[in-house]
């Protein structure tokens with residue numbers, strides 16, 4: 001049995017994610033939330049690029065904000081802010097920036113940020 005970091009319950013089946021171990025129910029729930037928010041191929045590309053920035057494979061300077069729309073553009077803007085201040089870009093710092101600007105709910109909450117990091 002493992003303890004799920006999202007619901008806090010002990011479950012027997014789940015998976016290891018970048019933020020810790022989640023049960024299958026929670027994992028599927030946030031996957032679904034992400035897919036319903038962004039069903040198109042275009043948004044898949046945007047998510048892949050945001051994911052690459054989280055992983056350090058790209059920096060915000062490598063991409064244009066015109067590449068992003070909707071919630072993704074809010075996330076990208078906060079990544080640019082962090083980069084401009086020379087701060088680390090990771091799920092915690094980006095989530096904090098969004099929270100400071102009351103944008104975290106708008107972008108789909110922490111679960112969306114976590115899903116991006118996990119791509």
Ligand SMILES: [Zn+2]
Nearest residue numbers: 004007023026
């Ligand atoms: Zn759970």
